[in-house]
Every structure is written in structure tokens, then in C-alpha cells.
Amino acid sequence: MAEKCRSVPMRRVRLENRIRVFRAEHRLTQRGLAQLIGVSRKTISTIEVGRFVPSTTIALLLARHFEVPVEEIFWLEDGGSGTSEPPASTD
Secondary structure, three states: OOOOOOOOOOOOEEEEEOHHHHHHHOOOOHHHHHHHHOOOHHHHHHHHOOOOOOOHHHHHHHHHHHOOOHHHHEEEEEOOOOOOOOOOOOO
16 A cells, blocks of 8 residues: 655745846846847846746856856745845855
């Protein structure tokens, strides 16, 4: 007889990002960045404000373009931690 699988509640987390910061550092508009990685301006906009979670491909394209690890652009925000910056680098 097969065991029943019990669901475990998932912690509430959000995907945060620093795309706007990286764009500013590279003097790019949303449209300019979108053209460089092959997506629409609206895609960049909705990712920046947290309304859209990017695909792995888009996240990796952004990291490649900015020449940084994807974790420097995106990180998970635990609802209880209260931070709005990425975790400190362990270099």
C-alpha cells in the first residue's frame, strides 16, 4: 500500500533583484537592456518591480551581460528577515 504524501507548507519568500542598480551603473535604459538580451522592455520593467519572476534563461543572460554571478542580481527574500539588499558576498 502506497504511503500518502503530506504537504509541507512553503515559507513565504520573494525573489528580489538589483537590475535597476546594474542598469544605472552601466547607463542602460530598460529598452536598451531588453534589446541587448533579446526580451521586451516590459519584461525588464516587470522583473525590476517584482511582478514577474524571470526564467532561468533570462536570469543567466542578465548575469552574463553584467559579468556577475546571478546571485549578485537576484536573491530570495525571506518574509521575516526585513532586508532589501542581497546577502553579503563571501569572497
